[in-house]
Amino acid sequence: MGKLGSLFKYAGSIAVILAVFAMGLQYYLDHKTYLFDQAELQKIAERCVAPDVTRFNHSGHGGTGWLGMCGCAGFCSLRSFGGCLESAADQLDRETAFANITTELRRLYPDHILPEVEFIFINAGGWMGTFGLLHASLTEYVLIFGTELNTSGNSGRYWADIWDTMLSGEFRQWPEGTVRSVVHKAGDTIYHARGEVTGVQWTSGTYMLELGRGVIPSTILFAVADTIFSTTDFMTLAKTLRIYGVAVVRELLRGKI
Ligand SMILES: *[C@@H]1O[C@H](CO)[C@@H](O)[C@H](O)[C@H]1NC(C)=O
Numbered sequence: 379m380g381k382l383g384s385l386f387k388y389a390g391s392i393a394v395i396l397a398v399f400a401m402g403l404q405y406y407l408d409h410k411t412y413l414f415d416q417a418e419l420q421k422i423a424e425r426c427v428a429p430d431v432t433r434f435n436h437s438g439h440g441g442t443g444w445l446g447m448c449g450c451a452g453f454c455s456l457r458s459f460g461g462c463l464e465s466a467a468d469q470l471d472r473e474t475a476f477a478n479i480t481t482e483l484r485r486l487y488p489d490h491i492l493p494e495v496e497f498i499f500i501n502a503g504g505w506m507g508t509f510g511l512l513h514a515s516l517t518e519y520v521l522i523f524g525t526e527l528n529t530s531g532n533s534g535r536y537w538a539d540i541w542d543t544m545l546s547g548e549f550r551q552w553p554e555g556t557v558r559s560v561v562h563k564a565g566d567t568i569y570h571a572r573g574e575v576t577g578v579q580w581t582s583g584t585y586m587l588e589l590g591r592g593v594i595p596s597t598i599l600f601a602v603a604d605t606i607f608s609t610t611d612f613m614t615l616a617k618t619l620r621i622y623g624v625a626v627v628r629e630l631l632r633g634k635i
Pocket residue numbers: 431432435437438
């Protein structure tokens with residue numbers, strides 16, 4: 379056998395080893411117990427930022443969100459305001475809603491929510507948004523994602539399953555291989571399976587509570603690619619890597635992978 383032959387054999391062995399490793403890792407991920415539960419997160423989102431009245435009467439989609447923040451004390455009166463759409467969009471309500479979600483998560487998952495929620499820009503897949511990391515480990519993350527721009531692009535293809543519960547705004551999703559797109563609104567939960575890719579578009583003022591499960595470090599490359607090669611904003615890159623690194627180490631110290 380020549381040099382080329384042994385090279386192929388070598389590459390082949392590496393491919394087999396990687397494939398077996400990947401299968402083992404996937405088996406582990408499918409059978410491990412996770413800390414966060416999608417149904418629980420959805421309940422928290424609904425409790426703290428319930429979608430608008432139309433959803434409460436069970437006909438069709440919720441509206442722009444923020445309207446009937448009923449589970450959280452003091453917000454029911456918002457529903458009776460005519461101008462609650464405008465007031466709902468205002469900064470204070472948004473921040474209060476996020477603070478409420480964070481408080482609720484801290485109560486339910488003590489020690490596993492980062493002490494401070496910092497919103498960091500994310501440029502990826504051609505779109506621009508912001509994320510506030512609440513929890514991250516090697517196999518799980520929870521964050522609030524959103525954008526103040528009408529923005530669109532590629533969802534990314536991940537080795538992770540992702541659930542988004544819409545808090546406000548509008549999320550258009552265009553599944554691969556189709557000639558139709560679907561619009562999701564406040565109160566909806568969207569599941570993005572590992573290995574899938576979609577076209578995505580968010581309207582300004584869209585926010586969602588996101589849960590990810592899988593090989594989380596593998597998603598970082600997509601998350602920072604546009605930052606490295608397009609915006610070259612190395613401050614944002616440093617912030618992103620720092621917050622993720624800090625979160626992972628915090629969880630490892632608590633014995634969570
Ligand atoms: C329920 O929602 C629909 C819109 O989806 C609206 O037309 C209808 O008036 C609502 N009914 C009540 C009782 O609020």
